[in-house]
Amino acid sequence: MIKMRLPDYEVIIHIQYDSLGKKLEDQILLETKPYELDESTEYQGRKDYHWSFKTWEEAVLAGSILKKYCQNPNLLLLKVKTNKTNEKPIVYKG
Incomplete structure (x- = not known):
């Protein structure tokens, strides 16, 4: 049996996956x-990505770097979250 385990800290992005979304990707x-x-x-014209990190600080830094893409209408979601501790998720777009 394969055990699926969520990463401790992650950054999640959802993209509207059309020609402009491919450039954003x-x-x-x-x-x-x-x-x-x-x-x-990839599903229903969207694509999602999940990056995992060892620390909350690394995930927050990555999210902060990516927030410059929030003005792009093809970016549907940008969220930094933890599956390990009590920090509240940071939603830059969603």
């Missing part, structure tokens, strides 16, 4: 190259 993937991509799924 390219920009975001270039920006997030140093981070550990935990999961990516």
